[in-house]
Amino acid sequence: MAELLATSPLEGLVPLSAGPFTLSDAGVARITSVAPFAGKEKAVSAALKKAHGLAFPAPNTVISKGEARIVWTGRGQAFLIGADPAPLAGIAALTDQSDGWAVLRLDGPEAERVLARKVAVDLRPAVFGEGAVVRTALGHMMSVILRAGAGFEIFVFRSMAHTAVHEIGEAMRAVAARG
Amino acid sequence: MRITCPLCGERDRREFYYYGADDYLRRPGEGAAPEAWDSYLHLRDNPAGITRDLWHHEMGCSAWLVVERSTITHEIRSVKLVSDVQEGGK
Structure with missing residues (x-):
């Protein structure tokens, strides 16, 4: 019988950084x-x-x-x-649904500036603080977005992992370039 | 255009899928006359003014909503969960 290894849907895609922002695997287990x-x-x-x-x-x-x-x-x-x-x-x-989701962690100063490029919901800490979650669109993807300290945890369907990393990475670079 | 989902709050129209008139909530009973089915499936009002239709919050909480809005001013008067409307009886 084949020896199968469990891998994260984000294997090889993250960590990623641009300026002060980092995108990593949140490592959510169950x-x-x-x-x-x-x-x-x-x-x-x-x-x-x-x-x-x-x-x-x-x-x-x-x-x-x-x-x-x-x-x-x-x-x-x-x-x-x-x-x-x-x-x-x-x-x-x-x-x-443990294997159904790719869970990313976005960190950096005012990381909501990055998500503002992809999400049409106000995610600033004053209105989206600890203990808050939204189900909304990230670009064209369904997502679940949680406040996690100064950053965010972002759940997307496993099959969307590559697209999500690409889109968020693009937004990170764009915001970082503005300083 | 923004729709205030009773669960999620105010969201952009792009999160919602438009289904059609709320006539779909009034399905004829078993054995209803063919005319009732014809009306249910095909006949729709086209009001200049207040209309009620069904929307699905597909990018959000996945709830079905009854949205009452004006076709003249685009004002949205109320948004309710279909589950609440149905449980309230009719």
């Missing part, structure tokens, strides 16, 4: 989509609280506790990251 069954939102929140100290997040928010995070990703849906979804079995639709 992603589970959690969609509470009808009428089970409270039960899901209670189970998350008991197992991980989390709750089902309100729209556009992230709840973190240690390594575990839960990120709102749409109507009636959130991604549980870095935590075991087993306690939610039977009250929510659970789908392992």
Whole structure:
């Protein structure tokens, strides 16, 4: 039987830097989509609280506790990251999406200047601070964008990894060139 | 044009997909007359003024929305989740 090696969809594409900006692999390990069954939102929140100290997040928010995070990703849906979804079995639709996403980390001073070239949502810290997330378009790609300290974590579909790195890299170079 | 999604907030029109009139929410029941199906599938008003249509927030939260807007001024009067409208009964 063949020996298979797991590789990140960003293998060979990052790290990338331009001026003060860097783009790297966020190294997110386990992603589970959690969609509470009808009428089970409270039960899901209670189970998350008991197992991980989390709750089902309100729209556009992230709840973190240690390594575990839960990120709102749409109507009636959130991604549980870095935590075991087993306690939610039977009250929510659970789908392992760990291999489905490429997760980038963008850092640099006022990194929102870079994303402003590709994203039509205001991501400045005053309105998009810690614990904020948006589902929006990055260029023509669907994406999930989270505030992460001074920078951002950017989720795109695995198949979009190359395009995302190209587009963000282009924006990084353009903003860096303006000084 | 910007649409305020009840979940995501105000977003650019490019994030949304236009589906058609909100007549699609009023599907005839089983055994309805052919005229009702003809009307449901094919007959649409073309108002100069307020119209209600369905939009999908495909680049955002994936919710279906009922958008009430004016075809004359492009004003958007209200945006609601289809799930809320449907659960409210009709």
